[in-house]
Amino acid sequence: MRIDVVSLFPEFVAQISAHGVVGRAQERGLVAIHGWNPRDYASGNYRRVDERPFGGGPGMVMLIDPLRDCLHATRAADPAASSVVYLTPQGAPLTQAKVRELAGRERLVLLCGRYEGIDERLVAAEVDEELSIGDYVLSGGELAAAVVIDAVARLQPGALSDSESAVQDSFETGPDGLALLDCPHFTRPVEHTLGTVPPVLLSGNHAEIARWRRQQALGRTWLRRPELIDRERLSRADQALLDAFLAESGATPDPRNP
Incomplete structure (x- = not known):
């Protein structure tokens, strides 16, 4: 190019x-x-x-x-x-x-x-x-x-060492049509004075890790950029993940209509 x-x-x-x-x-x-x-x-x-x-x-x-x-x-x-x-x-x-x-x-x-x-x-x-x-x-x-x-x-083929990096970025639209913010990321050490890495990321259970990351992306987007999510377009699974996230965080169910 x-x-x-x-x-x-x-x-x-x-x-x-x-x-x-x-x-x-x-x-x-x-x-x-x-x-x-x-x-x-x-x-x-x-x-x-x-x-x-x-x-x-x-x-x-x-x-x-x-x-x-x-x-x-x-x-x-x-x-x-x-x-x-x-x-x-x-x-x-x-x-x-x-x-x-x-x-x-x-x-x-x-x-x-x-x-x-x-x-x-x-x-x-x-x-x-x-x-x-x-x-x-x-x-x-x-x-x-x-x-x-x-x-x-960075979107040119071969520009990134891992092509999946661009696919998982914030605002990238997934197959479901949603463009979510990225989930939180952690690295070594596991224990630090600033906190501990979420246990699910250490579990080796890829399905649970994917589920946690999806839930975090949904929750973070809902709290920070609610206009990016149309609640009616969410699948039942995503709605359940988002509801659980909001319940655990104690956040208002809909920041656009507090």
């Missing part, structure tokens, strides 16, 4: 992407990340890429021409069809389902804004979709681009 990043600070994204899973994915030839700086396509002695907004107000807006020329050069660098994704707080929320869909594409172009954003005419003419990583504002789209790259790269 090829990912092109259009940014005033492409080296910043490259540095972040050089480590961990994404770094290994690049070393294995699973992902290729290329940076593009629109300032290289700006004219004049100062190579300006921004200007004051019409209508007044604070901040600066990124200019059309340097970005457009940069995007055209980016597209021309590889014959594979590309989708231009603009990282912006106004975009659709990035979800695990969306990440999985992006990971299946052959090529992505991530467009990082700065200042007050990008001239809307460029967005309308060149951008295929807009994505947001959360309801907050960053100084630019570089960190958001790094998030997308990490989330997408």
Whole structure:
């Protein structure tokens, strides 16, 4: 998969992407990340890429021409069809389902804004979709681009040492259509001043371990992200597990209607 990043600070994204899973994915030839700086396509002695907004107000807006020329050069660098994704707080929320869909594409172009954003005419003419990583504002789209790259790269076949790791992540949709939060995890030592590992995880009974993990995932999701669970869609087995979890924890049966 090829990912092109259009940014005033492409080296910043490259540095972040050089480590961990994404770094290994690049070393294995699973992902290729290329940076593009629109300032290289700006004219004049100062190579300006921004200007004051019409209508007044604070901040600066990124200019059309340097970005457009940069995007055209980016597209021309590889014959594979590309989708231009603009990282912006106004975009659709990035979800695990969306990440999985992006990971299946052959090529992505991530467009990082700065200042007050990008001239809307460029967005309308060149951008295929807009994505947001959360309801907050960053100084630019570089960190958001790094998030997308990490989330997408780890889903490439061979990127993770154990392919099951991605399947069991939070928000991954199971065969029953539920996207639950992950269950708690423990490792050595068994006994610690901070507590003891749940005995079921030491039992060697894989069926009971799977049942406990399912119950913990259901309970944790219900308490922290209740909007992810539609009680009517739960199987009888899941309902029983959730009810038992809530009874044991003393939590309210439905945190949306206390």
